Amino acid sequence: MAGRREKYGQSIRGSRIAGAIAIGVLLGCVFAFLYPNGFFSPDPRSQSRPVSKSNLQVDSPNCESTEGVNMMKSENRKLSEKNAELQKQVRELNQKLQAAQQGNGRTQEQLVVSSQPQKAGPFGTVKSLRTNPPVMPDESVNPRLAKLLAEIAVGKEVIVALANSNVKSMLEVWFNSIKKVGIPNYLVVALDDTIVEFCKENDVPVYKRDPDENVDFIGKSGGNHAVSGLKFRILREFLQLGYGVLLSDVDIVYLQNPFDHLYRDSDVESMSDGHNNMTAYGYNDVFDEPSMGWARYAHTMRIWVYNSGFFYIRPTIPSIELLDRVADRLTTQPNSWDQAVFNEELAFPSHPGYVGLYASRRTMDIYLFMNSKVLFKTVRKDANLKKLKPVIVHVNYHPDKFPRMKAVVEYYVNGKQDALDAFPDGSE
Template identity: 45%
Template structure:
């Protein structure tokens, strides 16, 4: 029988163990590297996956491109493609009444001052359309008939009641609209100050943080004993004379409901507008479920905020130049509108003659 060298056997075993240990180490290192590399690739790919809003935006963009490729669907869209290629438009609805004291002229000078090229005055008569053409203002003539339900409400309210149907025709063409009344002084391009994260982004009738942005209020009914207290949320209505509305199915539903309602019911358009936005779904009723953002009160300012608060503050405590000031609270609209422009232009006494409210002697 051959002799067995024990030291040689141990040496071979040790060598094999060392080899397996080295191989195992390389395998473990390779596995770790593979995991790290795979993880990085996954993270990178995941970062490329668009968020829901980005995805919706990209789908919308592809739809818009498709529409452009197919050509305009009507004459209005052909015109819009020229004046508002980014599919956003500042729109004001006007008739010849707004020209009697020069208010339309003051309003459109603001458009030029702020360099808002993507604008349009939707003229309800030939006189207004011709005036716009003569003064270098984009315009479109749309002959509309006031519904029988709105007759007797006054010309301004009757026209306001029609604006939701007008807006619908633009939203159907995938245009997002910043609707503006003409009793508004424009100082900056509003499209540079919109958030665009909500379906409706509107100016409020609120004149401070609580009334504009909302507050939790208490209700007390002593007859309920330990359950006497309850709370509710309260804020002022959005103003239907200045708001940005994005083009999508929810806003189209909202506009369709409002246009239909006001064509058959004698009702204030602003009340209908807020009911359509804020009334909660209940029972068989489902709201349009539009998302809402309130415009900042010192950026898109109403006239109560300015005349009863801001103008009385020391200069160093006044907010910066606003984007737009809406003379919505006061009847002497054009006179105040012109004075507001002078005041922000440097004439610190331009507002002195005006009371805070509509009545003389009302400072605040």
């Protein structure tokens, strides 16, 4: 009995399994027919959309909607406009930031170093750079002047003097002394038409600036100080064109070629108003204040001013900044003396509320580039110094300029030994 029940149960279980398999196969066939792409198709639309020729044409990339393309172009244009507006705002912010930084006296200046970092050498062998690199010439600043300078300059250097009709007689002594020495690279910047014609008559290189109402008024009617102040604005174009300029007043007699005696190791190389080695090259001056007791003595370093009527200036960024600073101060402070402003900008260091000018400078030899105080107070009375032949003599200390200039020519050029004797040391 037990054996029969066991065989019967096994037959029932086998029938159930067979039936389940049959049902599964049937259901699989039904689902395969109804859902040929399966339950989890990546494109649900394909489950309910029959494949047809028209549907294939809609999916083709060659038949994109014109409206869709136009919408994309419109969006792209809007994005471009927004980008341009953002760039404009960034530029404006950068400009405002730069202006704010320039106005801040504590702004740290960027130092551009042309060489790689170097190790310091042994004690006593270290030498720093003193010569700033020249600017890149820009002929678009003044094509007419650029063409003229290319014809007359030697080694990208030229002597420049400003003159109007008030100094015509001194100008003649000036350019005749230059011709006598044989200096070819010099130019007169004429401030009125009379000087233009005068220079042309005497075969002197001359240049007259394009009309400028303010410059023309000062140039035609101004005195020595007013005309002297113009040179800082006018010289800027020469430097921008890449030329080194030896700026010269017209109360100067040339006895040698000054370009043979320049060092060219500084932004500005100027003659001094000093009358001996101490005053010209610097000295320790002691200030005494007795009320301070033990600390009554204060040491100061002094140097007599550079003469703004005769200096060599290289075409560098600090040099151009110097001209801009002086010209600006002379415009905004009309009662200022150009020579005082020139020296203040060169000498005053950076301090709270003020950023100084980082320009290198050199003082010329006072016996080669001689002022009239040195000549008439010292040199003419010294047997040894009288044997020296200076490069130039600048009659800057005396108001009777024209007769003293002629006397200098008589003494040094024509050899008249007593030509200087009749004049007093000062302006008595």
